[in-house]
Amino acid sequence: MRLGFAVKVLGRPGLKSHDTRRWQSSPHLSVSLGYLWEVLLYLHEAQIRMYRFSSDLAPYLTHPDLPRFHNQLEQCRDKLAAVGALARAFDIRLSVHPGQFVVLNSADPDVARKSQADVVGVALLLDLMGLGPEAVLVIHGGSGAGGMEAARERLIRGLSALPAETLRRVALENDESVFTVPDILRVHEATGVRLVFDLLHFNLNNPDRQWPVEALAAVLATWPADVTPKIHLSSPRTEMHGNDGPASVRGKRMLTVRAPQWSQHSDYANPFEVIRFLQDVRAAGLRPFDIMLELKAKDVGLLQLRRDLARFAPELGEIWQ
Numbered sequence: 001m002r003l004g005f006a007v008k009v010l011g012r013p014g015l016k017s018h019d020t021r022r023w024q025s026s027p028h029l030s031v032s033l034g035y036l037w038e039v040l041l042y043l044h045e046a047q048i049r050m051y052r053f054s055s056d057l058a059p060y061l062t063h064p065d066l067p068r069f070h071n072q073l074e075q076c077r078d079k080l081a082a083v084g085a086l087a088r089a090f091d092i093r094l095s096v097h098p099g100q101f102v103v104l105n106s107a108d109p110d111v112a113r114k115s116q117a118d119v120v121g122v123a124l125l126l127d128l129m130g131l132g133p134e135a136v137l138v139i140h141g142g143s144g145a146g147g148m149e150a151a152r153e154r155l156i157r158g159l160s161a162l163p164a165e166t167l168r169r170v171a172l173e174n175d176e177s178v179f180t181v182p183d184i185l186r187v188h189e190a191t192g193v194r195l196v197f198d199l200l201h202f203n204l205n206n207p208d209r210q211w212p213v214e215a216l217a218a219v220l221a222t223w224p225a226d227v228t229p230k231i232h233l234s235s236p237r238t239e240m241h242g243n244d245g246p247a248s249v250r251g252k253r254m255l256t257v258r259a260p261q262w263s264q265h266s267d268y269a270n271p272f273e274v275i276r277f278l279q280d281v282r283a284a285g286l287r288p289f290d291i292m293l294e295l296k297a298k299d300v301g302l303l304q305l306r307r308d309l310a311r312f313a314p315e316l317g318e319i320w321q
Helices: 031-047 077-089 109-128 146-162 181-191 197-203 214-220 273-285 298-313 314-319
Strands: 003-008 050-053 093-096 135-140 171-173 194-196 231-232 259-267 292-294
Touching: 003 298, 031 050, 031 077, 050 292, 077 109, 093 109, 093 135, 109 135, 109 146, 146 181, 171 181, 181 194, 181 214, 194 197, 197 214, 197 231, 197 259, 214 273, 259 298, 273 298, 273 314, 292 298, 298 314
Parallel strands: 003 050, 003 292, 050 093, 135 171, 171 194, 194 231, 231 292
Antiparallel strands: none
């Protein structure tokens, strides 16, 4: 079982995830790939074998008003292959998760069309890197406009309209407010798309009150037998926040006490929640899977969880890396 994190590296100052320059400064995939190369070297050193790279690795790749950026993949074929070869040599599993602007089931045809172009472009990037079938592009179900049945049907149409080589890269994730695990299972039945189980989203959006391991088992079964599934895991945010203003009492800075932000990711994973979840998984005899940690502390949070698991549940050591 691999543990991974998303995009930004916090444990090694100076590492960048991608070229963040605005279009006026001519950002380019070639620059992003140089950054990704350095990130992979760091991951290998830290023995982190799973990473979600930025969905903006190729900046403005499909922007309809900026056609000069549309040929980046062709321009960087050799560099893409080299970075992919390095990831394979280090046995690092890569994936990508486009932002919320990618809505394949949007009721707005223009948004849906642009979303399809984005998905096709990112899937081709994964192909040009020469990555195996475990390297997926994870999307959310999207809009619930018109009710759940209509939303599912739009999503099924949107997925079915993708080229076969693109759909092979796509994985669909349950979300916190619209698409439940049963909903994405119905989409899988209609399209064959693989599914990703998100534990926090499941806890927030589980109207049928399923047992998490039961839902997880159904999602894992959507992956081919020879490809290791991946899931998303995080704890909800409960931290207090510093007051944005200069307010103080007798010279002491005040903290704003806010209600827990259950739908937001915490800085670190609660190790006891993770341990209980993994114990339930092992007791149920589920197939192996990898875990993408969605933590605000990124790689620092991953390394902390490793230490916590070794301290509080060494008996689980054989199932994670």
